[in-house]
Amino acid sequence: MKQGDFGPFEQKMRAAGVMESAIEAFRYNYDALCREESGLIPEETIQPADGLPAFEPGAAEFDPELLSQSVVIKLNGGLGTSMGLQKVKSVLEVRPGVNFLDLIVRQLVSLREKSGSKVRLLLMNSFSTSEDTLEYLGRHADGGFAEASEVELMQNQVPKIDEATLAPVEWPANPSLEWCPPGHGDLYPALVGSGWLDRLLADGVKYAFVSNSDNLGAVLEPGLLKHFAESGAPFLMEVTRRTPADRKGGHLAVRRDNGRLLLREVAQCPDGDLDAFQDIDRHRYFNTNSIWLRLDLLKERLEQGGGVLPLPMIRNRKTVDPRDKASTPVIQLEVAMGAAIECFEGARAIEVPRSRFAPVKSTADLFALRSDAYEIGADGRVELAASRHGVPPVVKLDDSYKLVDAIGVLGAPSLEACEELKIEGPLRFADGVVLKGKVAFSASGSDPKTVLAGIYEDGEFPI
Numbered sequence: 512m513k514q515g516d517f518g519p520f521e522q523k524m525r526a527a528g529v530m531e532s533a534i535e536a537f538r539y540n541y542d543a544l545c546r547e548e549s550g551l552i553p554e555e556t557i558q559p560a561d562g563l564p565a566f567e568p569g570a571a572e573f574d575p576e577l578l579s580q581s582v583v584i585k586l587n588g589g590l591g592t593s594m595g596l597q598k599v600k601s602v603l604e605v606r607p608g609v610n611f612l613d614l615i616v617r618q619l620v621s622l623r624e625k626s627g628s629k630v631r632l633l634l635m636n637s638f639s640t641s642e643d644t645l646e647y648l649g650r651h652a653d654g655g656f657a658e659a660s661e662v663e664l665m666q667n668q669v670p671k672i673d674e675a676t677l678a679p680v681e682w683p684a685n686p687s688l689e690w691c692p693p694g695h696g697d698l699y700p701a702l703v704g705s706g707w708l709d710r711l712l713a714d715g716v717k718y719a720f721v722s723n724s725d726n727l728g729a730v731l732e733p734g735l736l737k738h739f740a741e742s743g744a745p746f747l748m749e750v751t752r753r754t755p756a757d758r759k760g761g762h763l764a765v766r767r768d769n770g771r772l773l774l775r776e777v778a779q780c781p782d783g784d785l786d787a788f789q790d791i792d793r794h795r796y797f798n799t800n801s802i803w804l805r806l807d808l809l810k811e812r813l814e815q816g817g818g819v820l821p822l823p824m825i826r827n828r829k830t831v832d833p834r835d836k837a838s839t840p841v842i843q844l845e846v847a848m849g850a851a852i853e854c855f856e857g858a859r860a861i862e863v864p865r866s867r868f869a870p871v872k873s874t875a876d877l878f879a880l881r882s883d884a885y886e887i888g889a890d891g892r893v894e895l896a897a898s899r900h901g902v903p904p905v906v907k908l909d910d911s912y913k914l915v916d917a918i919g920v921l922g923a924p925s926l927e928a929c930e931e932l933k934i935e936g937p938l939r940f941a942d943g944v945v946l947k948g949k950v951a952f953s954a955s956g957s958d959p960k961t962v963l964a965g966i967y968e969d970g971e972f973p974i
Contacts, residue, residue, distance in 0.1 A: 515545035515677060520670055523679050527690075530704025532818055533667035533697065540824040540844045545677065550824040552775045554784040557764040559794055560772060563750065565862040571734035578626035580717040583731055585615060585724040586695050586800075586848075587644060588637030588666045594874050595914030599640035601724045602647055603871070603915065605880055606887060611724055611871075612644065616651045617891030618730055630731075631716060632656065634724070635701065637666045637692060664707055667700065669693045671831055671841040680841050682831045689831070695800070696822045696846030703813060712806055721848065722801040727880070727893035728869035729801045736803075738861070745808035746858035748772075748849055750796035751865050756905075758789040763796040763860055766853065772860055773853040774798050778825050796860070798849040799868040812855060820854045822846040866894060866901045874918045875906040882926040896927050905931040920959065938962055938974050 517538055524534045543550070591600035601611035615632070622630040636644050641663065648657045656662055668690040673680040682688050698721065702708040711719075718740060722729035729749075739747050750763050761776040780788040787793060813820065825845045832838040852858045869885075871877050879885070880893070884904050887893050895903060904926045912918050912934065922940035926932065929946040936954035943964030951971045954960040960974040 515542075517541055519679050523670055527668070529667055529669070530700060532700035532704035533669070533693070535817070535819050536697070536700040536822075536846070537669045537693065537844065539819050539821065540846065541672070543824045544672070544826065544842065544844065548824065550779055550826050551781050552764075552773070552779045552823070553781050554787045556767055557773065557775065558767055560750075560763040560765050560796055560860065563796065563860055563862045566735060566738065566864075568732060568864065569734060571732075571737065573622070573625045573733040574737060574740075575626040575628065577718065577736050577740050578622060578630055578731075579628035580715055581622075581731065581736065582631040582633060582711055582716050582719050582806075583619060583622075584633045584635060584664065584698070584719055584721040586698070586721070587634040587724040588640055588692065588695075589725065590639055591915070593872075593913070594877070595916060599636075599643040600871070601640075602643065603877065605727070605877075605893070609887070610647075611727065612647055613651075614727060614887070614891040614893065615724060616648075616654065616656055617889075619656075620654055621890035622731060629655075631711070631714075632662055633664045633707065634662055635664045635666055635695075635698060638668060641665065664698075664701055664705055667693055667697050667704070669844065671829075671843055674828065674840040674842050677842075680831050680839055682839065685832070691843045692845075694825065694845030695848040696820075696850060698848050699809070699813070699820050699822075699851065702809075703818060708806060708810060712810065717806055719804040719806055720801070721804065722799075723870055725872070726799070726801070726868065726870040728867045729799070730867075730892050732867075735861070735863075739803045742859060744857050744859045745805045745812065745855040746852055747803040748774075748852050748858070748860040749799045749801040749803075749863045749867060750860050751799055751863055751868055752795055753791040753797045755791065757797050758791060760797045761847065761849070762788070762794040763798060763852075764794060771853050771856075772858055773823075774847060774849045776825060776847055776850075778827065779823065796862065799863065800849060801863075801867065802849060802851075808855070816854075820851055822850045822854065864901050865903065869893070869895075869903060873908075874912050874915060875908045877915070878908065878912075878918045878921065879904050879906045879926060882923060884926040884929065898927060902930075904929045907931070907933040909935045911937065922962075924962070936960075936974075 589600045604610050619632045670679040720731045827843040830838040831841045924940040924944035931949040933951040937959040938954040939959045940962045941964050945966045948969035954974045
């Protein structure tokens with residue numbers, strides 16, 4: 512076949528039952544690839560985003576009318592394999608007997624009680640997470656959370672591209688490896704292709720709050736909902752200040768030629784511009800992956816684009832079998848949800864406190880979340896203890912604690928007053944351990960050493 516022939520992709524996707532909207536979105540990015548567009552955003556074409564409004568949570572009350580016009584969408588397509596979990600990450604326990612899904616449901620129940628209306632919840636599942644998620648939600652059937660037709664928005668899958676031929680890659684040994692997720696930018700074609708966008712609009716739903724299911728800091732905040740509704744903006748991105756730990760994460764910027772806000776991921780940064788990309792004083796804001804959408808205006812924008820949002824392409828080079836570096840080199844085309852900020856005239860961004868960004872990407876994150884540095888309210892909200900003034904503890908664990916089971920034997924020291932905790936080697940904390948300031952613990956050998964009850968403050972403690 513000749514390079515640039517989309518026909519085989521279209522046939523393959525139709526045969527697999529992929530949504531028409533997802534096929535067209537993939538066609539848009541495949542054509543860009545064949546035109547040899549790099550997807551790169553050079554530093555010379557952008558300038559830093561400055562002067563953003565800042566939001567501070569207060570005692571704002573929910574407006575029942577606005578709540579009744581809202582839907583909460585959680586991106587729930589990730590597995591917890593990096594932490595040794597063979598199921599959807601959102602079934603990880605945050606407290607004994609309580610996991611992410613339990614808290615998300617608790618949050619929605621609270622919103623419904625406050626508004627007197629059925630505030631909708633949609634979980635954007637992948638083929639890998641759908642079964643586990645729906646099976647677990649059977650425990651919450653009384654609230655109507657167990658029916659796929661009521662809570663599930665399915666993520667699409669797209670073909671991997673043979674790098675040498677630009678044809679759909681073939682891998683008979685395991686045909687499932689011929690497919691990959693299209694990134695969370697698939698939210699938009701999934702909303703259209705599933706019929707959910709029209710269904711929500713027909714039900715009078717106008718505002719969507721979208722965030723990751725593993726970010727328990729991202730809750731539907733009354734003040735933010737009011738701000739978004741009154742702004743009239745079609746799109747609002749929550750951003751927060753970058754720290755040295757966020758140097759590699761996507762940042763907000765402004766396109767020089769048209770003044771529009773944009774999101775630049777590291778995969779879109781030319782190698783020569785990496786220093787500027789990682790300069791957190793120059794590019795000060797990063798995307799929390801929490802966004803607000805006006806669904807009626809989203810529909811208008813999609814109709815203008817023939818059903819497709821022109822999201823910037825992200826090109827990832829991998830091998831068809833990620834565990835076999837000698838397997839066929841492939842290109843995976845992905846799009847980022849937040850990149851849609853550039854697709855809307857009048858899109859905005861707002862700086863939010865760091866407390867609204869508390870994702871669990873590692874066992875270190877989970878260890879902190881399970882501690883008394885965080886409090887869980889009856890409404891399912893997870894917030895930092897008031898004494899921490901919005902600053903989370905920094906936890907660093909060595910590689911022996913990569914799996915969830917490993918941190919389960921560590922114990923539960925008090926981290927409420929801990930600024931930074933570093934652990935190397937096998938150890939466990941006895942009941943009654945209180946950590947303050949910056950502390951580091953180390954242990955040698957293969958048998959766990961016990962940190963005895965007491966207060967440990969600002970220092971290194973070999974055990």
